[in-house]
Amino acid sequence: MWLKRILLFSIVLAAYVHIMVNNPDDGIKAIGYKPMLDYYASRISYAEHIKIIYDPGLRKLSVPKEQIKITAVLPECDNDYEQIVGQLFESKGFAIIQCSAMDNWHTTAKGKTYLDKMYQHGYRAVVFDGGHHLPTLGLGPDIIIVPQMAGYTVHSYMRDGMKVEKIHAILKDINSPAVIAVLPRWALIKQEKALVSITKTVLNLADYRAEPAGKFSITAENRMSKYNNHIFIYINNQYYKNPSLLIKRISRLGINDVHKIYLAFDYQSIDKYQALAFADWLHEQLAIKVETVNEPVNVFNAFWGGK
Template identity: 35%
Template sequence: MSRRFWLIIMIASLYIYIMSHNPPEWLKSLGYNHLLDWYSVYICEQAPVELVYNPGLKTLTTEGKLEVKSFIPDGRYNYGDRLENALKEGYQVVVECSGMDAWHTSSQGKKFLDRMYPQFYRVVVFDGGHHLPTLGLQPDVILVPVLRGYAVHSYTQDGIKVDILVELAREAGIPTVIATVPRWGLVKRDKCLDKLALRTITRAGYTSKTNIGSSQASPGVGKINGRVFAYVGVNNAKSPEQLAAVIKNMQGELHRVYLAFDYGVIDLESAIRFTRKLSGYLKVEVKRVNEPVKITTAWWGEKR
């Protein structure tokens, strides 16, 4: 086999090992990011993109080639300023990772989301259950790095099966294109995410539809069409009462609640009890939709 092949294997192994241990930014900057840039540009051209749910994309009024702005995690949290600049600079596609996506469930982030809708295709890298609230916010595209059937993160234990994700979108009538790419083929570097987003949008095709209704949000919670999608993590894992109060405060009918958990802060048995209690408070069906899975546990078939 070629030297390039073995170099790619070595870089991929290094990437998985380092990211699964959540390294500090200074470690990533010691030559690691440069290797990752090289690997990401090569590998994102090779990785297969599969459309697993395709209701079609809204039609934007654009001229010429779509321009993409990918926001990779870099320790900066001025999301509104960065998106404002993207609007001014004329981008038509934005790619968001965990922090920016979660920010849209805040009051400021939700207001900006309403401004974005007619001007951007919003692409979300959905790498675990912490992105579940975004289903209630109708992103245009969900891009899923998948390993053994799971949307899975490098170190957060909150994997969710792709089949379940598609089922939730279809059941709630959410007009979001869902595409999968192998976990090894998606690297959170801007050139890689730019290319994967364009490949997905080009394949999805367009429709005359607009958004299906008014989304609502509260930090960690999204609601659409009577369905609530919420993430239970470090801020609310001990308080189903608090989450029930947030959901009750949202307008409109409530048909069903879907929960994803961060199993790094709550164990499986406690998550089951939390789900049962929340259902009792709200008097509706509440379903737990994810599992204590990350890259390493999905790969080896273990759950912790």
């Protein structure tokens, strides 16, 4: 009897968490979801769970680490990102930690204009929980926070996970100045205090680089970027169905000096065989090496070992 009760409780809890993670209802949130997350996040000792796996060193800002103001931009926040960035400049030094929506905003015409201003005064950290963040590797992030499960960085429901070792290899290949911090997926809570605590811990763990920061220059189009002779693209359904638009935007980045194009696919809209054929087609069109770097994996099938 007790075994049945435990199993039933586990099923109900798993269903509740699944619903809340994928499509949380405001009414259920009010009952106890947010307080539960607040309590859960407050019990995690991030210093024990965060590991720096790539540390080229942080840039030195005009203020010491302990005086940096940390701001977390949550997925459900108001998307007036210009106002959010404007408020950052009220501090002498800041660190902003971003999730998917604001990270992608920086590849838009408006969003990329703010990257240089932010670079001059603060750090930009990104929660890299799947291939949809691939373009950020060309946008000069200071910190990449990687929630890991079964060797993958995975989103709760988006099926576009990447192997952590692949992210590490790419950053080494392009000589990126970004610090990679890895923590268990269960310890990554997209809640303000949690994200601030994670960022503060990474700042404390990371070293400063010996040499001064280089010149900041961004080349980006919507959901794509270019850095150090490499291009990073997230292929969503729009690009898959309109390849001429994709080629047009890649051309704007400039391809004469490109060594390789890295692709990540939205596997909720595109299957593995379509992705493989598309990557081959792009290679033939541009005569440039093309590599697909993500897989149709999210939290649940990474946990259970299926794809």
